Amino acid sequence: MTVSLTSPDELLRLDGVGIRFGGLQAVDDLSFSVGQGQIVGLIGPNGAGKTTAFNMITGVYKPTEGRIIFDGRDITGWAPHRIARVGIFRTFQTIRLFYGQSVLVNVLAGLHLKTRQQWWQGLLRTPSQRQEETELRATVTELLARLQLDHLAYEDVASLPYGVQRRVELARALAARPKLLILDEPAAGLNDQESAALNRTILDVRDEGISVLLVEHDMNVVMNVTDSIVCINFGRKIAEGRPEQIRAHPEVIEAYLGKDEDEDAEQPQDTAARGGA
Ligand SMILES: Nc1ncnc2c1ncn2[C@@H]1O[C@H](COP(=O)(O)OP(=O)(O)O)[C@@H](O)[C@H]1O
Numbered sequence: 214m215t216v217s218l219t220s221p222d223e224l225l226r227l228d229g230v231g232i233r234f235g236g237l238q239a240v241d242d243l244s245f246s247v248g249q250g251q252i253v254g255l256i257g258p259n260g261a262g263k264t265t266a267f268n269m270i271t272g273v274y275k276p277t278e279g280r281i282i283f284d285g286r287d288i289t290g291w292a293p294h295r296i297a298r299v300g301i302f303r304t305f306q307t308i309r310l311f312y313g314q315s316v317l318v319n320v321l322a323g324l325h326l327k328t329r330q331q332w333w334q335g336l337l338r339t340p341s342q343r344q345e346e347t348e349l350r351a352t353v354t355e356l357l358a359r360l361q362l363d364h365l366a367y368e369d370v371a372s373l374p375y376g377v378q379r380r381v382e383l384a385r386a387l388a389a390r391p392k393l394l395i396l397d398e399p400a401a402g403l404n405d406q407e408s409a410a411l412n413r414t415i416l417d418v419r420d421e422g423i424s425v426l427l428v429e430h431d432m433n434v435v436m437n438v439t440d441s442i443v444c445i446n447f448g449r450k451i452a453e454g455r456p457e458q459i460r461a462h463p464e465v466i467e468a469y470l471g472k473d474e475d476e477d478a479e480q481p482q483d484t485a486a487r488g489g490a
């Protein structure tokens with residue numbers, strides 16, 4: 214009999230996770246979970262440890278404390294490719310694409326991570342391989358259309374505007390058919406229209422049963438799409454709850470607004486206007 218490490222509706226759980234870089238405790242005793250088909254926001258000021266938390270979940274960094282459970286498995290300290298294989302895919306705070314390559318090639322790169330084929334099947338071209346190829350092609354065609362990239366399939370990603378490059382990154386992560394999609398500031402640099410489209414895409418993705426973990430400073434995105442929010446400051450969780458609870462939470466407001474922030478982007482854009490709503 215196998216012992217389930219997660220409750221039935223729980224997909225990801227962090228249990229007392231921490232990491233130290235030299236003298237800096239970048240993430241400290243962080244615990245939270247993401248349910249099946251849930252959208253969870255991770256917020257906090259610049260340097261709070263959000264990207265570091267993502268890097269531990271995706272295997273870029275190995276936690277020095279705690280454990281990370283995904284889909285019933287303890288994935289703590291696993292290598293990134295192994296974590297990808299069990300269904301966690303991400304986008305990056307700073308866009309990482311293959312420049313000099315087309316949109317199509319970039320999206321196919323995501324797909325490639327998930328294909329079941331071994332290299333030798335390419336030589337034999339088995340019926341199962343042909344079947345898989347047909348399915349993969351259909352997935353890519355559908356994804357490109359959905360993210361309004363179909364007319365740009367053969368364009369070099371380097372020639373595309375920033376907001377479009379963000380959509381290519383998202384398409385690449387979705388091509389891998391994740392169980393959990395991790396997005397690090399996906400709305401950064403997007404205009405209002407692009408950010409509204411992103412909201413819809415995130416909700417669509419969730420409706421397909423993919424769970425989403427999101428770091429985002431754009432409060433319009435965070436408040437409108439998430440089911441729950443975890444707020445961290447100096448690596449520690451200071452609040453957790455539904456968007457309306459977080460918006461009114463004194464420590465959250467203090468962490469964002471109470472100190473001198475040199476970057477406007479670090480401040481919620483509508484906390485005051487929407488307070489108490
Ligand atoms: N590889 C690293 N080595 C040393 N310090 C790091 C490393 N990665 C992140 N940090 C530090 O950890 C803290 C949290 O950073 P980060 O997770 O990027 O914050 P956020 O994404 O919330 O803005 C910062 O003080 C940052 O300088």
Ligand SMILES: [Mg+2]
Binds near residue numbers: 263264265306
């Ligand atoms: Mg970050």
